[in-house]
Amino acid sequence: MCGIVGFTGKQSAAPILLDGLKKLEYRGYDSAGIAVMDGNTISVSKVRGRIANLCEKTGDGASVPGSTGIGHTRWATHGAPTEENAHPHLSNDGRFAVVHNGIIENYMALREELIRDGYRFQSETDTEVIVHLIEMYYRGNVRDALIKTANRLRGSYALGVICSEEPGRIYAVREASPLILGIGMEENFFASDVTALVNHTRNVVYLEDGEFAELSGDEIRIFDCTGREINKKASRISWDVQAAEKGGYDHFMLKEIMEQPAAVKAAIAPRIKNGKIDFDELGGLVSELPEIRKIVITACGSAYYAGCAGKYALERLCRIPVETQLASELRYSDPLIDGSTLLIVISQSGETADTIAAMKECKSRGARTLAVVNVVGSSIASLADYTVYTWAGPEIAVATTKGYTTQISVLYMLALFFAERLGRLGEDAGGLIGQLQALPRRIQQAIDMNPSIPALAMKYHESRALFFIGRNTDYAVALEGALKMKEISYLHAEAYAAGELKHGTIALIEEHQPVIALCCNPSVMEKTLSNIVEVKSRGAEVLALTFRNNHKILSAADDLLFIPDADALFSAVIEIVPLQLLAYYVAKANGCDIDKPKNLAKSVTVE
Ligand code: G6P
Numbered sequence: 001m002c003g004i005v006g007f008t009g010k011q012s013a014a015p016i017l018l019d020g021l022k023k024l025e026y027r028g029y030d031s032a033g034i035a036v037m038d039g040n041t042i043s044v045s046k047v048r049g050r051i052a053n054l055c056e057k058t059g060d061g062a063s064v065p066g067s068t069g070i071g072h073t074r075w076a077t078h079g080a081p082t083e084e085n086a087h088p089h090l091s092n093d094g095r096f097a098v099v100h101n102g103i104i105e106n107y108m109a110l111r112e113e114l115i116r117d118g119y120r121f122q123s124e125t126d127t128e129v130i131v132h133l134i135e136m137y138y139r140g141n142v143r144d145a146l147i148k149t150a151n152r153l154r155g156s157y158a159l160g161v162i163c164s165e166e167p168g169r170i171y172a173v174r175e176a177s178p179l180i181l182g183i184g185m186e187e188n189f190f191a192s193d194v195t196a197l198v199n200h201t202r203n204v205v206y207l208e209d210g211e212f213a214e215l216s217g218d219e220i221r222i223f224d225c226t227g228r229e230i231n232k233k234a235s236r237i238s239w240d241v242q243a244a245e246k247g248g249y250d251h252f253m254l255k256e257i258m259e260q261p262a263a264v265k266a267a268i269a270p271r272i273k274n275g276k277i278d279f280d281e282l283g284g285l286v287s288e289l290p291e292i293r294k295i296v297i298t299a300c301g302s303a304y305y306a307g308c309a310g311k312y313a314l315e316r317l318c319r320i321p322v323e324t325q326l327a328s329e330l331r332y333s334d335p336l337i338d339g340s341t342l343l344i345v346i347s348q349s350g351e352t353a354d355t356i357a358a359m360k361e362c363k364s365r366g367a368r369t370l371a372v373v374n375v376v377g378s379s380i381a382s383l384a385d386y387t388v389y390t391w392a393g394p395e396i397a398v399a400t401t402k403g404y405t406t407q408i409s410v411l412y413m414l415a416l417f418f419a420e421r422l423g424r425l426g427e428d429a430g431g432l433i434g435q436l437q438a439l440p441r442r443i444q445q446a447i448d449m450n451p452s453i454p455a456l457a458m459k460y461h462e463s464r465a466l467f468f469i470g471r472n473t474d475y476a477v478a479l480e481g482a483l484k485m486k487e488i489s490y491l492h493a494e495a496y497a498a499g500e501l502k503h504g505t506i507a508l509i510e511e512h513q514p515v516i517a518l519c520c521n522p523s524v525m526e527k528t529l530s531n532i533v534e535v536k537s538r539g540a541e542v543l544a545l546t547f548r549n550n551h552k553i554l555s556a557a558d559d560l561l562f563i564p565d566a567d568a569l570f571s572a573v574i575e576i577v578p579l580q581l582l583a584y585y586v587a588k589a590n591g592c593d594i595d596k597p598k599n600l601a602k603s604v605t606v607e
Pocket of ligand 1: 300301302303304346347348349350351352355398399400600601602603604
């Protein structure tokens with residue numbers, strides 16, 4: 001969590017830092033700060049709360065002169081979200097300022113040691129040990145001090161550092177937290193994410209673990225952890241600037257919901273060649289497929305639910321057992337995984353700490369690893385044996401939408417690809433590919449078919465709790481539907497496998513209790529219909545999600561959401577869309593901060 005930025009050049013640094021922090025605010029938004037260097041003077045401005053407060057405090061940066069600086073937006077881990085705990089942190093001699101994204105695991109021991117040596121701490125953060133260590137090791141050479149400091153730190157960190165002895169220079173250090181350098185014209189940048197850079201440059205360098213960089217206006221030098229200078233190739237960002245802007249929508253979430261037809265198309269279309277699925281990036285895996293006895297899918301949050309939805313297609317088409325495991329559980333489960341396991345790791349950001357740890361655990365046991373990731377050059381993409389990008393473009397809203405649907409789309413394609421290469425795809429291969437190709441159009445139809453969602457949101461927005469029920473693929477979507485609702489509207493929302501209702505949950509059904517019933521899978525439709533009847537006879541109000549011509553469900557439910565006809569094997573990406581919109585409008589009716597829900601962050605880079 002947390003976002004960091006750095007700038008050095010000829011322009012005024014503060015407005016550029018503030019603009020970058022606004023783009024990174026999705027990573028954390030409980031406090032923020034900048035440190036700007038003017039000649040040999042470092043001035044620090046910090047606030048509690050949002051970047052908007054920092055803009056107000058600094059007159060949009062106008063009150064902070066200087067053309068070199070670093071900035072931070074925080075999601076508190078160690079210490080409350082106060083101004084004292086906000087970054088940047090200063091050394092006791094005032095020479096150094098540091099911003100940090102990550103967690104220093106051995107900070108307690110370091111803090112005690114530094115206090116014994118006479119250093120005074122101003123905050124409760126783990127980060128502050130870093131700036132005092134740099135001061136302690138500084139003998140006139142910042143690079144040496146950084147190497148010595150990094151050797152003492154355990155945990156994850158992306159650091160930005162300035163030193164008053166070196167006007168015009170910023171330092172960036174990376175270990176297990178993302179950090180990208182931006183190459184400009186007579187100006188250079190660093191940031192936790194490319195979204196903070198695209199306004200200024202498309203040319204970037206992805207730092208890797210153990211590397212650090214020294215940036216001035218006219219050069220960037222990169223070193224490994226021993227201080228040896230290294231050459232790295234620059235990459236070009238293909239995202240355009242508008243992709244990271246709201247583009248007329250009230251919220252990024254709504255924009256990203258509406259972008260799903262295009263995003264899913266971008267994930268699917270380039271991988272269908274001559275009527276077949278082809279993944280150039282998986283060439284090496286094809287010959288290993290016959291050795292795979294089990295597929296394990298691991299991820300966190302919505303990415304995990306994407307795995308739950310994709311599992312059905314993988315099992316049905318490939319006839320290989322598929323387990324889904326939460327990364328936070330898998331990493332500590334002493335998993336039964338070996339060289340015959342294919343681990344599919346799903347992550348929008350590619351930086352989720354638990355997902356990385358689970359992946360490393362399974363790799364160490366011999367699993368082959370395939371990452372399904374959106375962010376190019378992210379940690380998970382670099383660690384995996386094989387990486388398939390989802391090509392969703394930048395996703396800014398904390399609650400994922402197009403990230404999730406593109407992940408499932410890629411899993412559908414992997415299911416078809418593996419099945420075909422294993423010779424297990426029946427005669428209907430063409431029909432299944434046709435279903436995939438129709439997904440973008442059907443997602444658009446699902447958006448267009450439901451103009452009543454804002455009105456339904458007004459009916460349900462004051463409910464104490466919402467229950468989502470479904471079976472099989474519908475249950476997988478119910479899990480994500482309930483998560484969307486709770487994370488942005490703060491209503492209590494839970495998903496239940498409809499068949500489990502009688503084992504407890506039905507006790508909670510009372511007069512006017514809303515139940516959202518997903519009825520899009522014909523193989524279990526009659527069963528879910530029985531559950532609808534059962535909850536209705538106990539007073540529930542049922543909002544059913546189904547096909548327009550599904551008369552039995554239409555007459556049983558109180559309210560309706562629709563999807564176009566589609567094969568249930570691939571319909572999760574369509575079904576979720578009306579539920580995303582419902583969550584959005586319920587949150588809007590409740591006056592919630594939709595793009596930045598309380599206590600959450602988009603990229604959970606700490607355990
Ligand atoms: C956070 C986000 C979720 C996301 C999850 C996993 O909780 O708010 O939207 O699904 O992290 O993130 P990842 O980047 O690994 O997909």
